[in-house]
Amino acid sequence: MANRSPAETDPTASAVASPGAARAPMTPRPFRVLARRQETADTWTLTLEPADGAPAPRFEPGQFNMLYAFGVGEAPISISGDPDADGPLEHTVRAVGPVSTAICRAEPGTELGLRGPFGSSWPLAAAAGRHVVIVAGGLGLAPVRPALLAALARRESLAGLVLLCGGRSPGELLYADQMVGWGQDPRLELGVTVDAAERGWSGHVGVVTTLIGAAPFDPARAVAFVVGPEVMMRFTAQALLDRGIDPADIHLSLERNMKCAVTQCGRCQFGPTFACREGPVMSLAAIGRFFGVREL
Amino acid sequence: MRSIEDLLQEIPTFAGLEPQWLELIAGCGLNRTFAPGEHLAREGDPADTFFVIRHGRVALEIGAPGAGDLMIETLGEGAVVGWSWLFPPHRWSFDARAVEQVRAIVFDGACLRGKCDDDKGLGYELMRRFAAVMLDRLQATRLQLLDVYGKPVAG
Amino acid sequence: MSGAAVTIERDGLDDLIAALKRRGFETIGPTVRDGAIVYAEIDGVGDLPAGWTDEQDGGHYRLRRREDEALFGYAVGPQSWKRWLHPPELTLWRAGRAVDGGLEIETEPDDPPSYAFLGVRSCELHAIAIQDQVLKDGAYPDPFYSARREGAFLVAVNCTVAGGTCFCVSMETGPRAEAGFDLALTEVVEPERHYFVCEAGSERGAELLAELPRAGAGDAELAAAAAGVAAAAADQGRQMDTEGIKELLYDNLEHPRWDEVSERCLTCGNCTMVCPTCFCTTVEDGSDLAGESAERTRRWDSCFTLDFSYVHGGSVRSSARSRYRQWMTHKLATWIDQFGTSGCVGCGRCITWCPVAIDITEEVAAIRADALD
Numbered sequence: 001m002a003n004r005s006p007a008e009t010d011p012t013a014s015a016v017a018s019p020g021a022a023r024a025p026m027t028p029r030p031f032r033v034l035a036r037r038q039e040t041a042d043t044w045t046l047t048l049e050p051a052d053g054a055p056a057p058r059f060e061p062g063q064f065n066m067l068y069a070f071g072v073g074e075a076p077i078s079i080s081g082d083p084d085a086d087g088p089l090e091h092t093v094r095a096v097g098p099v100s101t102a103i104c105r106a107e108p109g110t111e112l113g114l115r116g117p118f119g120s121s122w123p124l125a126a127a128a129g130r131h132v133v134i135v136a137g138g139l140g141l142a143p144v145r146p147a148l149l150a151a152l153a154r155r156e157s158l159a160g161l162v163l164l165c166g167g168r169s170p171g172e173l174l175y176a177d178q179m180v181g182w183g184q185d186p187r188l189e190l191g192v193t194v195d196a197a198e199r200g201w202s203g204h205v206g207v208v209t210t211l212i213g214a215a216p217f218d219p220a221r222a223v224a225f226v227v228g229p230e231v232m233m234r235f236t237a238q239a240l241l242d243r244g245i246d247p248a249d250i251h252l253s254l255e256r257n258m259k260c261a262v263t264q265c266g267r268c269q270f271g272p273t274f275a276c277r278e279g280p281v282m283s284l285a286a287i288g289r290f291f292g293v294r295e296l
Numbered sequence: 297m298r299s300i301e302d303l304l305q306e307i308p309t310f311a312g313l314e315p316q317w318l319e320l321i322a323g324c325g326l327n328r329t330f331a332p333g334e335h336l337a338r339e340g341d342p343a344d345t346f347f348v349i350r351h352g353r354v355a356l357e358i359g360a361p362g363a364g365d366l367m368i369e370t371l372g373e374g375a376v377v378g379w380s381w382l383f384p385p386h387r388w389s390f391d392a393r394a395v396e397q398v399r400a401i402v403f404d405g406a407c408l409r410g411k412c413d414d415d416k417g418l419g420y421e422l423m424r425r426f427a428a429v430m431l432d433r434l435q436a437t438r439l440q441l442l443d444v445y446g447k448p449v450a451g
Numbered sequence: 452m453s454g455a456a457v458t459i460e461r462d463g464l465d466d467l468i469a470a471l472k473r474r475g476f477e478t479i480g481p482t483v484r485d486g487a488i489v490y491a492e493i494d495g496v497g498d499l500p501a502g503w504t505d506e507q508d509g510g511h512y513r514l515r516r517r518e519d520e521a522l523f524g525y526a527v528g529p530q531s532w533k534r535w536l537h538p539p540e541l542t543l544w545r546a547g548r549a550v551d552g553g554l555e556i557e558t559e560p561d562d563p564p565s566y567a568f569l570g571v572r573s574c575e576l577h578a579i580a581i582q583d584q585v586l587k588d589g590a591y592p593d594p595f596y597s598a599r600r601e602g603a604f605l606v607a608v609n610c611t612v613a614g615g616t617c618f619c620v621s622m623e624t625g626p627r628a629e630a631g632f633d634l635a636l637t638e639v640v641e642p643e644r645h646y647f648v649c650e651a652g653s654e655r656g657a658e659l660l661a662e663l664p665r666a667g668a669g670d671a672e673l674a675a676a677a678a679g680v681a682a683a684a685a686d687q688g689r690q691m692d693t694e695g696i697k698e699l700l701y702d703n704l705e706h707p708r709w710d711e712v713s714e715r716c717l718t719c720g721n722c723t724m725v726c727p728t729c730f731c732t733t734v735e736d737g738s739d740l741a742g743e744s745a746e747r748t749r750r751w752d753s754c755f756t757l758d759f760s761y762v763h764g765g766s767v768r769s770s771a772r773s774r775y776r777q778w779m780t781h782k783l784a785t786w787i788d789q790f791g792t793s794g795c796v797g798c799g800r801c802i803t804w805c806p807v808a809i810d811i812t813e814e815v816a817a818i819r820a821d822a823l824d
Contacts (some may be wrong), residue, residue, distance in 0.1 A: 257762050
């Protein structure tokens with residue numbers, strides 16, 4: 001699909017996903033699990049489609065759905081699939097609590113509830129002619145994978161594309177099989193590092209910020225998408241600033257407690273922003289004065 | 297092939313050093329090549345040398361019984377390996393192993409130490425620059441310690 | 452307002468309440484119960500708190516007898532109208548699971564009564580308008596709030612008594628009701644006469660008014676009403692300087708005052724329960740033992756709970772300091788960026804009902820007096 005103009009990427013337009021959503025925004029729609037693939041010891045990718053046969057909603061890279069496991073609860077899960085492809089929605093989920101564990105256990109044929117998509121998106125449309133630098137830590141690769149796929153699809157319109165991935169250990173890297181392909185893809189400069197490794201790992205060992213200094217991009221033309229644990233994003237943002245990228249061009253994906261995703265439960269607030277609406281993707285310039293404040 | 301002195305000027309750790317000191321330090325260095333898997337240094341050995349990597353990747357490792365050799369960091373082109381030559385007890389605190397073929401400059405730390413004692417100005421400059429290297433590594437190590445990607449413990 | 456002001460005698464309120472009943476409204480108004488002014492369903496003037504007033508201060512609320520029989524001679528009690536418009540507990544939907552794993556989810560049918568609110572103060576009108584913005588006028592209107600709000604008949608009362616913790620004048624939300632009501636009453640109690648100056652604020656307000664025994668309001672009556680409102684304005688228990696308050700709080704997120712106030716704050720959440728604009732909620736998902744049916748309920752929640760900001764095995768705001776700061780800076784500062792107005796209407800409830808008498812006006816003044824550069 002060709003580049004979307006900013007007008008076509010109005011988040012509220014794509015966010016009203018179904019006729020029912022506007023009437024009762026808290027009521028989930030049944031979605032069937034089509035496929036379930038294990039990524040790491042505690043992470044699975046589920047592919048979902050509407051149980052009533054209607055087309056799955058379109059989404060912008062960076063947006064999330066609220067996924068409901070029957071009788072257990074709901075959790076905000078980023079969409080991790082290709083935003084240009086019509087069809088079922090991919091979600092990569094880590095089992096960290098009762099809801100996410102129940103979601104991860106859902107076998108093909110099971111139905112989950114889904115509300116969405118919600119939230120802001122990675123500003124790819126504005127990245128034409130720029131050098132896109134993606135820095136992903138741990139599970140953070142999942143919410144930014146849609147932006148990576150979309151960037152690869154419109155690579156000619158970009159000045160460059162760099163992907164830097166950090167993980168705990170080689171066994172905990174996400175999408176390891178796809179990463180082999182990305183490493184060989186001439187459209188993409190890939191850097192991968194782990195915090196610790198056993199002998200046999202021939203790649204980098206060290207925190208992901210150690211990859212930034214030598215990464216091949218022109219700071220004056222760069223726009224960065226950063227996602228991972230908040231500590232990692234803080235230090236990565238600093239390393240990118242040190243290399244000369246403007247705070248308005250450093251975009252982060254923030255995570256906060258969410259129950260409604262429609263700016264009414266009040267829980268996802270971060271300073272004046274609602275992570276479910278102004279976020280999860282926010283620029284450092286927009287949130288800079290709040291980002292370093294402890295317990296905000 | 298470029299001289300060690302020319303190379304040193306491009307290494308951030310040595311950038312801006314006065315020419316006579318660069319010449320002096322370069323004079324203490326020799327080019328060496330390490331085969332894949334060969335050790336540049338071993339934990340516990342006397343630390344009388346340090347290295348500057350010209351090409352290739354070096355892994356810093358610590359052997360933990362039952363856990364094999366854990367790679368705690370890898371260093372690449374332009375990186376300085378080893379600071380224990382400057383500080384007592386002058387002993388390597390980790391293994392440094394060439395992951396692939398590595399071309400490096402080996403510096404005679406023992407000799408340089410003597411020269412630092414004679415010329416406090418040189419001593420200050422080297423101390424300052426190696427402290428900066430350690431600071432960078434310490435900060436990175438602290439981040440590794442946080443285990444940010446680890447599974448959250450339910451509160 | 453539509454039309455000129457009129458006067459209704461005291462007993463005319465019974466006709467007003469009857470007229471509302473004829474129109475199918477369930478009328479909620481102030482009553483005395485458990486030593487407080489409590490909103491409840493009312494049938495007539497006899498249910499109103501005749502001859503009562505309240506004594507309010509930080510962490511202090513008492514009812515006292517008045518020397519007259521005024522029906523609205525007090526400020527606001529612990530509740531606000533959000534109790535009816537934004538119910539404390541609500542079933543959102545029910546779900547069933549078929550044997551084959553299929554889900555059916557049905558939004559809970561909702562058929563609330565048509566409410567008429569009698570005795571809505573100006574600060575409360577502003578609070579309702581503020582909650583309208585959050586819950587009804589955004590991209591995802593809450594159908595449960597909308598069903599209760601749209602069509603609610605609001606009979607405002609202009610305050611002639613200021614509460615001990617009131618600061619509506621500072622927040623520019625009263626004491627006189629300017630808009631957002633169907634009818635507005637100002638009570639005048641004289642030795643020989645007890646009446647209300649009444650104006651309509653909408654067409655249906657004017658229609659209802661036309662059914663009541665009334666007379667045109669003369670200059671003396673208008674002056675008496677105005678004097679009562681002026682007395683309330685002059686007698687405010689608190690005041691808050693709101694000049695540049697958003698930037699003041701944004702610039703002082705690490706002010707030592709937060710440490711001081713948090714040593715007193717119990718994080719009990721009373722302030723959020725009594726505040727007429729606080730809207731935060733949680734949801735609970737449950738199922739029956741057989742695992743065949745499930746439901747989700749929504750409940751009022753408070754930013755003072757640890758659970759409120761829970762993410763990844765811990766709470767973002769684990770200290771009391773951070774939670775008090777969140778509440779106050781949201782109410783007075785970030786709300787402005789989010790919704791275009793302050794979140795505070797100066798009703799003073801949070802001051803009165805705080806068990807340790809934390810006073811939001813005092814906290815602002817303390818930070819302002821000693822602001823970090």
